[in-house]
Amino acid sequence: MMLDVEGDQAYCYTGGKAFDPARPNVVFLHGAQNDHSVWILQTRYFAHHGFNVLAVDLPGHGRSKGAAKTSVEALAAWLLALLDAAGVARAMLVGHSMGSLIALEASLQSPLRVTGLAMLGTTYPMKVSDTLLETSKNDEQSAIDMVNIWSHSMRAQNPACPAAGVSASGTSRRLMQRMARINPAQLFFTDFTACNAYANGDIAARALACPALFIFGSKDMMTPARSTRLLTASIPHAKVIQVNAGHALMTEQPDAVLDALFGFARAAV
Numbered sequence: 001m002m003l004d005v006e007g008d009q010a011y012c013y014t015g016g017k018a019f020d021p022a023r024p025n026v027v028f029l030h031g032a033q034n035d036h037s038v039w040i041l042q043t044r045y046f047a048h049h050g051f052n053v054l055a056v057d058l059p060g061h062g063r064s065k066g067a068a069k070t071s072v073e074a075l076a077a078w079l080l081a082l083l084d085a086a087g088v089a090r091a092m093l094v095g096h097s098m099g100s101l102i103a104l105e106a107s108l109q110s111p112l113r114v115t116g117l118a119m120l121g122t123t124y125p126m127k128v129s130d131t132l133l134e135t136s137k138n139d140e141q142s143a144i145d146m147v148n149i150w151s152h153s154m155r156a157q158n159p160a161c162p163a164a165g166v167s168a169s170g171t172s173r174r175l176m177q178r179m180a181r182i183n184p185a186q187l188f189f190t191d192f193t194a195c196n197a198y199a200n201g202d203i204a205a206r207a208l209a210c211p212a213l214f215i216f217g218s219k220d221m222m223t224p225a226r227s228t229r230l231l232t233a234s235i236p237h238a239k240v241i242q243v244n245a246g247h248a249l250m251t252e253q254p255d256a257v258l259d260a261l262f263g264f265a266r267a268a269v
Helices: 036-047 072-086 098-109 130-136 138-150 169-184 189-197 201-207 225-234 254-268
Strands: 002-005 009-015 025-028 052-056 091-096 114-120 212-217 237-241
Touching: 002 072, 002 114, 002 189, 009 025, 009 036, 009 072, 025 036, 025 072, 036 052, 036 254, 052 072, 052 212, 052 254, 072 098, 072 189, 091 098, 091 254, 098 114, 098 189, 098 201, 130 189, 138 169, 138 189, 189 237, 201 225, 212 225, 212 254
Parallel strands: 025 052, 025 091, 091 114, 114 212, 212 237
Antiparallel strands: 002 009, 009 052
């Protein structure tokens, strides 16, 4: 589904079902250098089991037009404008990595619109190393390679994960390369800089009143468990689920992630 948002076309995948704003709404937000396709399994299941799905391509990513936003705050404002364009008054937000910060900030900017918040592979502050920032600016392909190594556990290197003959890390690498091709304007650097600079996380977390869920990968090297304590402590009512995966937990453990999200969504409706 294409929408006009802030003067540019924005793409939302609806999970293979016609969009019906009368149903409970769940919005899925991808991470840096990704697009909506990282949520394919989860979004199709939600759409075919009673939920209205919007899996967005953020500006400058995938099929959405316009320049990539340079801050989490601007991305959250864009998301709220997208909900307006879609006619969605309230929605549950699901975000992975950078997308989790966008969801969190949107809950601060418009708390009454968020019915529930699920944050995957998240942390705050979401600091990016100087080396990785510099590499993403000057050698994007090397940054893609670095992130794919760090985002996948050794389990993901097994050719039977998540299905025989499928390379989880290879698929992720190709997706990031595609994002670089369709938007050569230092997309990875822009995304990483936005994550690195975001400073509202503690305020947003402490203000959060809606149901909340954290899903972490037990082998996540990008947002390791020790880095999540500030955020989880700021949302004491949140449920925490850990799955046997790295940072790319939706591809390494798609069924476990789906089970956690769907159970949370049904309880939050």
